[in-house]
Amino acid sequence: MSWYDLISPLYDTVATGYGRPRRAAIAQLRLEPGDAVLDIACGTGLNFPLIEAGIGPEGLLIGLDFSPGMLAKAQRRARRRRWENVRLIQADARALCRELLREHAGVDRVDKALCTLGFSVVPDWETVFERSWALVKPGGRYAMMDGWRGRRNPVVRPLVRLMEVVSRSDVTHRRCWAPLEAKSGDYSYTAFNYTPFVRAIMFVAAGTVPGAAA
Numbered sequence: 001m002s003w004y005d006l007i008s009p010l011y012d013t014v015a016t017g018y019g020r021p022r023r024a025a026i027a028q029l030r031l032e033p034g035d036a037v038l039d040i041a042c043g044t045g046l047n048f049p050l051i052e053a054g055i056g057p058e059g060l061l062i063g064l065d066f067s068p069g070m071l072a073k074a075q076r077r078a079r080r081r082r083w084e085n086v087r088l089i090q091a092d093a094r095a096l097c098r099e100l101l102r103e104h105a106g107v108d109r110v111d112k113a114l115c116t117l118g119f120s121v122v123p124d125w126e127t128v129f130e131r132s133w134a135l136v137k138p139g140g141r142y143a144m145m146d147g148w149r150g151r152r153n154p155v156v157r158p159l160v161r162l163m164e165v166v167s168r169s170d171v172t173h174r175r176c177w178a179p180l181e182a183k184s185g186d187y188s189y190t191a192f193n194y195t196p197f198v199r200a201i202m203f204v205a206a207g208t209v210p211g212a213a214a
Helices: 001-030 048-055 066-081 098-105 125-133 157-167 178-183
Strands: 034-040 060-065 086-090 112-115 136-147 185-190 202-208
Touching: 001 048, 001 112, 001 136, 001 202, 034 048, 034 125, 048 060, 048 066, 060 066, 060 098, 066 086, 086 098, 112 125, 112 202, 125 136, 125 178, 178 185, 178 202
Parallel strands: 034 060, 034 112, 060 086, 112 136
Antiparallel strands: 136 202, 185 202
């Protein structure tokens, strides 16, 4: 059993505290009815209600996660809400490719992609970004929300370390927004400050895939 399988029963209680940056990240997708959206490291599906509100029943929501325990909760969430346009994929995010999407969701590209609290956790996060970026159609949007230790302050070091231990993440060294900034047009970055001592412990970054809209 993986760590996230183990903590899946309690995950929503902790992660719902990031509602403001989560809403900001999804708003940056500029969702439209009928969009196909890839939610990378979707976990228990906390993003699903906001995505569904934007894409409507004619859209497609593809959730990918490595943890069967987290995906089981996401599946129950979708069933309770009777979302028939949700496709869940249990796989390592490093395996993302057109063939995987086609096999499980019937599409090989998406209009929008999102990753919340994932890039600080997944192995080889640069590879995951590159593979997921390649799946977004030209003119599509890509957004991420994650943690970042904005300044080296000894006062908050124990808090940051605790966050990293509990979530098995690295918010100290991974500059997850950097490849998105380098590749995208219409790039934006917003920091969310939660205490006077912790600067930009959460951030939202977003951009547009270059090229004409599909």
